[in-house]
Amino acid sequence: MPKVIARPIKPKIRLQVTEGYRFVNDIVQKNKLNTVCEEARCPNIYECWDRRTATIMILGDVCTRACGFCSVKTGKPSWSDDLEPYRTAMAVKKMDLKHVVITSVDRDDLKNDYGASIWSDTIDQIHYHVPTCNVEVLTPDFKGFKPALLKVFNAGPEIFSHNVECVERISKQVRNQANWQRSLDVLRFSVENDLRTKTGMMVGLGESFDEVVDTMRQVADLGVKLFTLGQYLQPTKGHLPVDRYVEPQEFRDYKQIGLELGFDSVKSGALVRSSYHADEGV
Secondary structure (H helix, E strand, O other), rough: OOOOOOOOOOOOOOOOOHHHHHHHHHHHHHHHOOEHHOOOOOOHHHHHHHOOEEEEOOOEEEEEEEEOOOOOEEOOOOOOOOHHHHHHHHHHHOOOOOOEEEOOOOOOOOOOOOOOHHHHHHHHHHHHHHHOOEEEEOOOOOOOHHHHHHHHHOOOOOEEEOOOOOOHHHHHHOOOOOOOHHHHHHHHHHHOOOOOEEEEEEEEOOHHHHHHHHHHHHHHHOOOOOOEEEOOOOOOOOOOOOOOOOOHHEEEEEEEHHHHOOOOOOEOOOOOOOOOOOHHHO
């Protein structure tokens, strides 16, 4: 009798609109903020918003890049709002957050610093108006432009994060306007500037187990201390297909290997995303 091989099951998401969710949603809407939770169709939005946390997306909701995994709109941005850093800080204050994650679209059109000045102002405004709140930033690569990166670093975020997103072999397929080595250089530069540094990636895009471990080893050797790893889920039929759904044991193996490689924290699981339970990594 032929052996029956169990197929990994697509992770299920529990949808529950709670008072905590409504509270965060109300503040986000009234302050006219974009969140990656909504724009990127994050599977954890109900859980995170129930915990009164949200990942705020600055610099508009239109990205100049078109990555194969991401559902954020692509096009020519028209955003212009010098008050956004202040409004973001006011939203953080109203939510009474102790830890906030700020991210953004890519703004390759802003040739002077790719939006780094707004990043710096946002960090400064949160620190000024909510001094008890830790600020974690999940940034683009700013095309590797060091003066732009230094603007962000000098604002003093408690955690600097930039994602490698996937293993090097498939990087051009996954994000064809980015550069995998440049992402490593951004992480290295963050560590060299004494920031607590974080990165993350997806699996289920066609990588091998050994390639994932090699990626983890490379970023650990840079001095990165926080690592996240989650299952890629296809946001629409127009995006890259899922190659496979990774078994829970494999995620557990990645976590154990990551801790052995020297990471302080490894979050590894099907629904883990960059900012998932981010406050636990400080």
